[in-house]
Amino acid sequence: MNEFSDIQASRRAVLKAGAVSAGAAVVPSLGLAQAAARPAGAPVLASVSFSVNGKMQRLDVDTRTTLLDVLREQxxxxxxxxxxxxxxxxACTILLDGRRINACLTLAVMHEGAKITTIEGLGTPDRLHPMQAAFIKHDGYQCGYCTPGQICSAVAVLDEIKRGVPSHASASLVEQPLLSPDEIRERMSGxxxxxxxxxxxxxxxxxxxxxP
Incomplete structure (x- = not known):
């Protein structure tokens, strides 16, 4: 009877030791997995100031953050x-210093002192920008998701034509590019x-x- 008890005690000790060893092996593995999941380094923040729709904004931003994400999220x-x-x-087209850009392709910290205009800065429901009014009149949208970028781009197109900036289609023209349907399609192709x-x-x- 005592011999049987000793065997049982020894078996429990072996099982307990095995469990402790297994746990010790799992914990480092979990630690390595968690370390691998963490980013390599903490975000690097930088201060940037620019005008957005006529209002100065001073922000601390992650240097990796796009201008699009700063506009939308901050x-x-x-x-x-x-x-x-x-x-x-x-869809993310905005006006930066009077020229249209894709806000998703540029970092916010690159535009210190810039003048930025988004769709919110072009007009208000009570006082629409002429381009906004024209889009409504001619039903230039359906779901409306692309419309803010379309309108900002179209405003820039008219400014480009006014300034005589040629498009790819009219790059060989000496005279100011014409506002023809083909010219508009070319300039709005982005x-x-x-x-x-x-x-x-x-x-x-x-x-x-x-x-007309």
């Missing part, structure tokens, strides 16, 4: 849309409308540009 200007996030659809409202967009830009 300034809550969600009119600027995140579409492809690779500069291919134009903005994708998945609903296919392109003909209405051309009509809206044509009217806002002052051509």
């Amino acid at each position: 300034l809550h200007l969600t009119g600027t849309k995140k579409g492809c996030d690779h500069g291919q659809c134009g 903005n994708i409308c998945r609903c296919g409202a392109y003909s209405n967009i051309v009509e809206a830009v044509t009217e806002a540009g002052g051509r």
Whole structure:
């Protein structure tokens, strides 16, 4: 009887020792997995100041953060849309120092002192920008997701034509490029409308540009 008890005690001791050893092996493995899941380093913050829709903004931002994410997530200007996030659809188009850019392709910290205009800064519901009014009149949108980028881009197109900036299609022209349907399509080709409202967009830009 005593011999049997000794055997049972020895068996329990072996099992207990095995469990402790297994636990000791698992803990380092978990620790390594958690360490691998953590980012390599803490975010590097930098201060940046720029004007957004006529108001100065001073922000501390992660140096890796795009201008699009700062506008949407820190300034809550969600009119600027995140579409492809690779500069291919134009949904995030804004005006920076009077020129259109894809906000998803540039870092916020690169634009110290810049003047930024988003769709929220072009007009208000009570006082629409002429381009906004033209888009409404000609139904230049369907789902509306691409519309803020389309409108910002179209405003820049008219300014480019006014300044005589040639497009790829009219690069050989000596005279100021014409505001023709083909010219508008070429200049707006970086903005994708998945609903296919392109003909209405051309009509809206044509009217806002002052051509019959």
